Amino acid sequence: MPFRTFAARPKWRAFDPSCRSFGRSMGFLLFTASLFGVSCAGTENKPKDRNAAPGVVPTTPSTVPPSMGTVQPAGVLPMGAVPLGPTSIARQSRAEYLASVKSLLGVDMTVEVEALPRDAFVPFDNEPSFQAPSSALIQGLGLVAGQAADKALATPAERLALVGCTPTSPADEACFRSFVEKFGQRALHRPLSAAEVTDFVSFLPAAQQANDFYVGIGMVIQAMLQDLEFVYRTEIGSPVAGMPDAVSLTDWELGARLSYLLWGETPDDTLLTSVEKGLLGTPDGVRTEATRLLADPRGIARINRFHALWLGYEELPHLPALNAAYRTETDALVTRVVFEKGAPWFDLFTSPETYVDQQLAPIYGLPAPAAPGFSWVSYPDATRAGILSQGSLLSNGAKNGDSSPTLRGKFILERLLCTPIAPPPPGVNANVPAVGMGGTTCKSDRYAAHATGTCAGCHGQMDPIGFGLENYDTEGRFRSTDTGKPECMIAGTVQIPSLGAFKGPAELGQ
Numbered sequence: 001m002p003f004r005t006f007a008a009r010p011k012w013r014a015f016d017p018s019c020r021s022f023g024r025s026m027g028f029l030l031f032t033a034s035l036f037g038v039s040c041a042g043t044e045n046k047p048k049d050r051n052a053a054p055g056v057v058p059t060t061p062s063t064v065p066p067s068m069g070t071v072q073p074a075g076v077l078p079m080g081a082v083p084l085g086p087t088s089i090a091r092q093s094r095a096e097y098l099a100s101v102k103s104l105l106g107v108d109m110t111v112e113v114e115a116l117p118r119d120a121f122v123p124f125d126n127e128p129s130f131q132a133p134s135s136a137l138i139q140g141l142g143l144v145a146g147q148a149a150d151k152a153l154a155t156p157a158e159r160l161a162l163v164g165c166t167p168t169s170p171a172d173e174a175c176f177r178s179f180v181e182k183f184g185q186r187a188l189h190r191p192l193s194a195a196e197v198t199d200f201v202s203f204l205p206a207a208q209q210a211n212d213f214y215v216g217i218g219m220v221i222q223a224m225l226q227d228l229e230f231v232y233r234t235e236i237g238s239p240v241a242g243m244p245d246a247v248s249l250t251d252w253e254l255g256a257r258l259s260y261l262l263w264g265e266t267p268d269d270t271l272l273t274s275v276e277k278g279l280l281g282t283p284d285g286v287r288t289e290a291t292r293l294l295a296d297p298r299g300i301a302r303i304n305r306f307h308a309l310w311l312g313y314e315e316l317p318h319l320p321a322l323n324a325a326y327r328t329e330t331d332a333l334v335t336r337v338v339f340e341k342g343a344p345w346f347d348l349f350t351s352p353e354t355y356v357d358q359q360l361a362p363i364y365g366l367p368a369p370a371a372p373g374f375s376w377v378s379y380p381d382a383t384r385a386g387i388l389s390q391g392s393l394l395s396n397g398a399k400n401g402d403s404s405p406t407l408r409g410k411f412i413l414e415r416l417l418c419t420p421i422a423p424p425p426p427g428v429n430a431n432v433p434a435v436g437m438g439g440t441t442c443k444s445d446r447y448a449a450h451a452t453g454t455c456a457g458c459h460g461q462m463d464p465i466g467f468g469l470e471n472y473d474t475e476g477r478f479r480s481t482d483t484g485k486p487e488c489m490i491a492g493t494v495q496i497p498s499l500g501a502f503k504g505p506a507e508l509g510q
Contacts, residue, residue: 090233092260093125094118095305099265099298101144101225104186105152105162112147115140123415124309145225149218159214167213176204176213180220187224189256189267200224233260251280258286262293264302300339304331311415313392318475322359326392328374329355333387349386349509353378363391363477379506383478388469388505391476397466398474402483405447405466412465412508421458428455442488443470468494468502 092100098113117136119125153159160166164182165175180200184192192200200220207216224230235257237247249257255275259267267275271289279285293299308314313330316323332355337347353376358368361377364384369375379385387393397407413419424430432446440446444467450459471492473479482488493503502508 087235088128089236090126090128091131091231092233093264095125096260096264097144097231099263100230101148103265103268104183105148105221106158107148107151109144109148109151112144115143121309121314123312124306125314141226141231142222145222146218148225149221152221153214153218159217163214163217170207170211170213170216171204172213173201173204176207176216177201179217183220184224185272186266186269188227188229189259189272190250190252230266233257251275251278254280254286255289258289258293262290262302263296263298264305265298294339300335303338304334307334308392311387311393312396312411316392316395317398318391318395322391322475325357325359326390326395328357329360330387330390330392332374333390347386349388350506351386354384354390360391363475364389365478383471383504383506385506386509388509389472389476394469394472394476394505395474402443403466403470403472403474405443405463405470406450406459407466408469409462409465409467413461419461421462424458425454440488442485443482444488444491464494464496465499465508468492468496468508469505471504 094113094116097116098109101107101109117134117140120127120130122130152162162183163175163179165178167175177197180197181192184196184200200223203216203219203223205216206219207213228234233256235249235253237249237253240246240248252275255267255271258280259265259271270292274280274285274289280289294303305314308327308330313326316326318326333348333351336355337343337345337351341347354364355374355376356364356366356369357374358372361368365380366377369377379389394403396411397404397409399407410421413421432443433449435441435446447459447463447467450456450463470490471478471480473483480490482490493501495501499508502510
């Protein structure tokens, strides 16, 4: 059958997945007005005629369909145009696939989605260069799609809510066709062509043979949840006259891109209606929809998850109850700064308060809240402030049951200071010696071995930053000595040539 499942339709293999994804490159714009200034489309001076290029996105030879011909060297963009760089065709991450299925079918597939291969956090989970297809992916998609269809059609009420009409018989083509058109537009983010509708309606004979209308509906659902345009983000645009290095996104592609950027899932009916009406053909139209999406709980959750992936606390190494408490605390701070207060984004690093419950308060040396649940409290002293003081962030760099100054310093340099650190040369023993200078087992003496030789260049950047946070263990508890070694005092104050002196998370945040 001519259905475009992942296994059967390698249409997009001509595209090189190595280019940086749009979602990743747009990350920080989520928190600035420039998100709306460029209308998520590529140029501020986009044409008013919606039939002429609603959004222009520069591309590269490796990301252009063969039908567009050879791309010439990049030319000069029109006055006021904002070059966004190349984009690539990303596959939905597990989290995006899960959210999209729930949006389409109203079913929770949290358990079943484990059949899909795990995503690489680099740090984001939808980086195309880490999304190589595999037989495990193909098999997992088929399994999850079948289970999702079964769940969505489990009861008469759920069937009616999803299909939108009551079939008069297993051969009711009008009802079947209506579902295909409606569901197809939601799943593929655009209206289906007449030929595509006919293809999907060809499942109807299977329903007649089984004497069950919903057998055919289930087959449609399974096919669409494995369609390349559902599994992959195929926003490829069309050529732009006079700009051989660029493509123009359609309004439908802009709607999909906007939804996956700000919600991480397929567009809802309201956004698709705006697209149909041509409202995304202007910067104001995009701004209106973006504002609506961000105000929705899904928009807030998306930005919280962006921070969790970027800052390394999407997965934490503690017991589930403590992990959940840390996420609640940090999500509350991000939500408060970005959404509730509309404060400068850097307040994440300087906030004098945090959000704790009776489990977290003792970890930070705070009195437990009188009532159950979470509440905002002030830190007890000036050594703690902001997100760097929270257990979620201080969990980064755990090694062998303790904090690693090297890993913590590497995290701060790469994630917050945009300073990449090269991996150690082949053959280098990355384990810290058991005994350090003067024959002691104190951590500061053991790590001093990094200060000389070929290791010094990188470790001289990483280790001091980590030692500036060493007074805090991997759960965020204050300590004045190495864990289990009262004879090993922790200085905690370090001098960083590029940063100055600091001691603890509050001063590092500043």
